[in-house]
Ligand SMILES: Nc1ncnc2c1ncn2[C@@H]1O[C@H](COP(=O)(O)OP(=O)(O)OP(=O)(O)O)[C@@H](O)[C@H]1O
C-alpha cells in the first residue's frame with residue numbers, strides 16, 4: 001500500500017471519529033460546562049466591536065480598554081482573512097488589565113472552524129517531552145486543514161417499506177424499500193443492517209430521507225407535503241419538506257476541518273490515533289511532520305485541501321527561556337505558521353535562563369518581530385462596570401452602595417481582588433438570610449480575606465514567627 005493511500009485512509013478514519021464525536025458528545029459537554037461553571041473570563045463573549053471595528057464602551061462583556069480592543073479587532077480581521085501566516089502580537093500591560101480577557105475575546109469572535117490554542121508559558125516545562133516538541137505541537141494544533149470530500153447519497157421520499165420476516169421466526173430479515181423523487185421511482189433491496197437503522201429512525205412511508213452510500217447512515221429530513229393531510233395525530237414538531245427533484249443518487253460535498261497536529265499524531269507509528277484521545281502523544285519525529293507538510297501542500301495544489309492559519313495564544317510568555325524564544329523566531333518564518341499572540345505583565349526583567357535583562361523578559365530579536373498592544377489600568381467608571389458584569393455573571397445581587405464600596409476596593413487594591421470578593425460576599429449574605437449583598441457583607445469579607453498589599457504588610461510584621469523565615473528573602477528572585 002502506498003504511503004499516500006495509507007495516509008488518506010487514516011485521515012478518513014480520524015475524520016469519521018472526529019465528526020462522530022462532534023456530532024454526539026462534544027456539544028453536550030460544552031453546554032454543561034457553560035451552564036454550571038463560572039470561570040474568570042466566562043463573561044467575555046467577544047471583543048465588543050461594531051462593523052467598522054470600533055469598540056463599544058460596554059459590549060459582549062468587554063468594558064473600556066478601547067485602544068487595545070481596537071488593535072485586537074484589526075488582528076482579528078487579519079486572522080479571519082486567513083492569508084497571513086507567522087505574525088506575532090504581544091499584549092503587554094500591568095496585571096489585571098484584561099490581557100487574557102482580550103485574547104479570550106478574540107477566541108470567541110473566531111468562527112468554529114478557525115483553530116484557537118491557548119497555553120501558558122510554564123506548561124512547556126511540565127510536559128513529558130522536550131520544550132521545543134511541546135511548542136511544535138502547540139503550533140501545529142493552531143493550524144487547521146480543511147479537507148473537502150465528495151460522498152454519494154440517495155435522497156428521496158419513501159413510497160413503501162416492505163420487510164419479509166423469515167417463516168421460522170429467526171434468521172436474517174430481508175426487505176425492499178421504494179423511494180421516489182418527482183421524476184423517478186426505484187426499488188432498493190434491504191439487508192438486515194439497513195432494516196435495523198430504518199426502524200431505529202422510525203422511517204415510514206411519506207418520509208423524505210437521505211442515505212449515505214458509503215456508511216449507510218440514514219437521515220430523516222421531514223415528511224413530504226403530499227402526506228400533510230394523511231394523519232391527524234402528528235406532533236407539532238413534525239417538519240414538512242418538498243419531495244426531492246431530479247435523480248435519486250446525488251453527489252454531495254462534505255467539508256471537515258482537522259488540525260495539523262491531529263494528522264501528525266495519527267501518522268506517527270509509535271503512538272497511533274488513540275493517543276489523540278488519551279493526550280499521550282509523545283514526541284513526533286520530524287520526518288513524519290515533513291512528510292505531512294509535503295502531502296498537505298500537494299492536496300492544496302490539487303484543490304483538495306485548504307490551510308486555515310489559526311491562533312496560538314501563549315499567556316505569561318516571560319516564563320519561556322532562550323531555547324523557546326529562538327524556536328519561536330524560526331517557527332514564525334515557516335509558511336505553515338499560525339498567528340501567535342502572547343501576553344505578559346513583566347517590565348524590564350531577566351530573560352529566563354540567562355543573566356541578560358530585556359523588556360518583558362523577551363529577547364530583542366524576537367521583540368523586533370512583534371507588534372505590541374499595550375493595556376492600561378481602568379478608571380473608576382470602568383472598574384464599576386466590570387464588577388457589575390461580574391456580579392451579574394455570578395448571579396449575586398449587589399446594592400448600589402455595596403457596589404460603590406467594592407469599586408473603591410478594586411481601585412485601591414486590585415480588580416482581581418474585588419472580583420474575588422463578589423462570590424465570597426454572596427455566600428456571607430446568603431448565610432445571614434439576605435438576598436442582596438450590603439456594605440456590611442463586603443466589609444466582613446474584606447476583613448476575612450487579605451489582599452496582596454495587606455498580606456505583605458502582615459508578613460513584614462509577623463515574619464519572625466513563620467517557619468524558614470529569612471529576612472534576606474525580601475530580595476527573592478521572582479523571575
Ligand atoms: N475590559 C474588560 N472587560 C471585562 N472584563 C475584564 C476586562 N478586563 C479585565 N476583565 C476581567 O478582569 C479579570 C482580570 O483580567 P485578566 O485576567 O484578563 O488580566 P491580565 O491582564 O491577564 O492579568 P495578568 O497580567 O495578571 O495575567 C478577569 O476576570 C477579566 O475577565
Ligand SMILES: [Mg+2]
Pocket residue numbers: 099100101315343
Ligand atoms: Mg493574564
